[in-house]
Amino acid sequence: MNKKTTKLEAKELNAYYGDFHALKSINIAMEEKNVTAFIGPSGCGKSTFLRTFNRMNDYIDGFRTEGDILLDGRDIYAKDVRVDELRKEVGMVFQKPNPFPKSIFENVVYGLKIQGIKNKSVLEEAAEKSLRRSALWEEVKDKLNQSALALSGGQQQRLCIARALAISPSVLLMDEPASALDPLSTAKIEELIYELKSEYTIVIVTHNMQQAGRVSDHTAFFYMGELVEFSKTKTMFTSPQDNRTQNYITGRFG
Amino acid sequence: MPHIDVELEKLKTKLLEMWDLVEYQLQSGHDAMLQADQELAKQIIKRDRKVNQFDVKIDRMCENFFALFTPVAVDLRMVLAVLKINANLERIGDTAEGIARFVKKLDAPVSEPLLEMTKVVPMYEEAIAMFADCRVAFKTNDPVLAKTLIKRDRALDKIYRKSDTIVTKFMADNPEKISEALAVLSIIKKVERVGDQVTNIAEEIIFYREAKVVKHKQDKKKKKD
Numbered sequence: 054m055n056k057k058t059t060k061l062e063a064k065e066l067n068a069y070y071g072d073f074h075a076l077k078s079i080n081i082a083m084e085e086k087n088v089t090a091f092i093g094p095s096g097c098g099k100s101t102f103l104r105t106f107n108r109m110n111d112y113i114d115g116f117r118t119e120g121d122i123l124l125d126g127r128d129i130y131a132k133d134v135r136v137d138e139l140r141k142e143v144g145m146v147f148q149k150p151n152p153f154p155k156s157i158f159e160n161v162v163y164g165l166k167i168q169g170i171k172n173k174s175v176l177e178e179a180a181e182k183s184l185r186r187s188a189l190w191e192e193v194k195d196k197l198n199q200s201a202l203a204l205s206g207g208q209q210q211r212l213c214i215a216r217a218l219a220i221s222p223s224v225l226l227m228d229e230p231a232s233a234l235d236p237l238s239t240a241k242i243e244e245l246i247y248e249l250k251s252e253y254t255i256v257i258v259t260h261n262m263q264q265a266g267r268v269s270d271h272t273a274f275f276y277m278g279e280l281v282e283f284s285k286t287k288t289m290f291t292s293p294q295d296n297r298t299q300n301y302i303t304g305r306f307g
Numbered sequence: 308m309p310h311i312d313v314e315l316e317k318l319k320t321k322l323l324e325m326w327d328l329v330e331y332q333l334q335s336g337h338d339a340m341l342q343a344d345q346e347l348a349k350q351i352i353k354r355d356r357k358v359n360q361f362d363v364k365i366d367r368m369c370e371n372f373f374a375l376f377t378p379v380a381v382d383l384r385m386v387l388a389v390l391k392i393n394a395n396l397e398r399i400g401d402t403a404e405g406i407a408r409f410v411k412k413l414d415a416p417v418s419e420p421l422l423e424m425t426k427v428v429p430m431y432e433e434a435i436a437m438f439a440d441c442r443v444a445f446k447t448n449d450p451v452l453a454k455t456l457i458k459r460d461r462a463l464d465k466i467y468r469k470s471d472t473i474v475t476k477f478m479a480d481n482p483e484k485i486s487e488a489l490a491v492l493s494i495i496k497k498v499e500r501v502g503d504q505v506t507n508i509a510e511e512i513i514f515y516r517e518a519k520v521v522k523h524k525q526d527k528k529k530k531k532d
Contacts, residue, residue, distance in 0.1 A: 240309075247310045266375035267310065290374035 057084035060254040061106060061224065062123040068101055071115035075101045077278045079120075083271070088246060088255045090265035090286065093275035094306065099258050102275070103226050106256065107143040108136050124224070141168075144217030148229040150209030152201035152216075157193050160201045160212055164220040179219050187215035188245050207238025214245065218253075225249065227257040231264065243268050262302055266290050274298045311376050315385060318368050319446075322389055322396075325361035326442045329396050332358065332403035333438060333501065337431050340406065340494060343413040351407035358400030365393040381515070388515035392445070395504045395511075399438070402497050402504070409490045409497075417491055418484065424473050427495050430466045433459070434501045441505050441512075450516040453509040457521070463502035470495045 061083040068076035076098045083089045091099035101110065108129065110116045122129050129139055141164075152160050161180040162170075170176060180197070184190040189211040193204070201212055210230060217225060227246070231239040246255060246268045259265050265272050266286060273283040274297075282289065282298045293299045300306050308316070332351055339347040369390045372378065378386055422428055437456050444452040474492045478485050510522040
């Protein structure tokens with residue numbers, strides 16, 4: 054078997070919002086083309102941690118980090134790293150679908166146009182490819198020029214995934230991508246994650262433990278800013294090592 | 308195929324592999340008995356370890372499946388059935404090993420008249436056939452076929468019930484062949500157990516496909532009488 058290479062890594066990462074110590078000495082290494090789920094109660098730091106991977110926290114007043122975040126072994130907080138370049142590499146999908154008030158087509162190619170790509174056939178090709186990958190193509194191929202806001206919530210979320218994929222990232226960050234969706238749309242998103250992991254490294258924050266079980270290869274449990282346990286999802290859901298993990302996943306917390 | 312179906316399919320495939328191995332064990336026990344083949348008997352005993360490895364592996368796969376997929380409805384019944392079928396296959400494996408241990412006590416092939424009188428050979432062959440048909444019922448999700456197996460087990464029970472009288476008489480007539488006769492009687496008892504275990508598996512297949520509990524039905528009838 055091929056040895057998996059590390060795609061994303063945190064070394065002794067500490068993060069602060071002003072005086073609040075949000076992440077405490079986090080060490081973790083996530084494999085390439087793997088799905089890692091972050092679980093933990095609200096306020097445990099999992100979203101903060103997720104957002105450090107594409108520097109979404111940079112503009113929050115008083116936010117600062119210590120330690121390293123490495124993407125392919127490169128420190129993404131290094132001075133010479135351009136955030137827009139980083140975000141081409143690391144795409145993100147949020148909890149609530151957030152399409153732009155534009156057509157379906159314009160939404161998907163938005164990132165490419167910003168990069169200066171104007172060739173229509175290139176854009177069309179990229180749009181179809183991304184929409185196919187996000188399992189939305191069949192549903193929207195005849196109405197690409199209609200407003201994205203007319204799509205259902207589940208379709209909007211898959212559109213946001215297509216938009217993230219269009220700029221060919223290698224990492225996809227997902228912050229509770231299915232929590233605002235009905236069970237059928239959730240199942241579609243989960244199937245999509247399962248398929249996408251052959252090409253992308255995916256990190257997903259979820260409050261739904263069953264979802265973590267179904268979609269992820271590895272799971273990280275956070276509590277009060279600490280990474281309590283990080284292991285294969287199988288191991289975590291059958292024999293967690295830490296009592297706090299056990300209490301959380303069995304719903305006996307506090 | 309949805310992820311959950313991929314995993315269910317893996318579980319099913321693993322169980323069918325185990326089924327093949329156990330069938331091979333049973334068939335080898337049959338051949339070893341007829342030839343009093345000591346070498347084959349030894350191999351069967353040794354190979355039981357592989358059956359046990361399947362048992363552990365499938366248990367673990369089921370545990371993981373419950374933990375990761377929290378199955379409901381037909382998926383839940385499927386995994387519950389696989390767990391129980393696994394336990395029964397493991398026991399049938401043990402039964403084959405037990406038969407091999409009795410074969411090791413045979414100095415020469417069992418005498419023809421004893422085989423004839425006890426009907427151990429057709430009984431054993433029917434048990435193997437039932438075991439194979441049960442595999443088909445599981446593989447093709449066929450509860451109707453599974454139900455026929457429960458009925459076929461009665462024929463094995465009948466042969467078993469008559470066997471002690473027959474063997475007792477044979478021993479009285481052939482006192483020099485007592486140990487051979489005892490070995491045959493023990494094998495008959497083992498084969499009867501295989502029939503029961505196949506019945507148990509068939510009941511699990513019916514439970515999985517039709518959500519009906521059919522086990523212990525006969526016990527209830529008996530109590531009424």
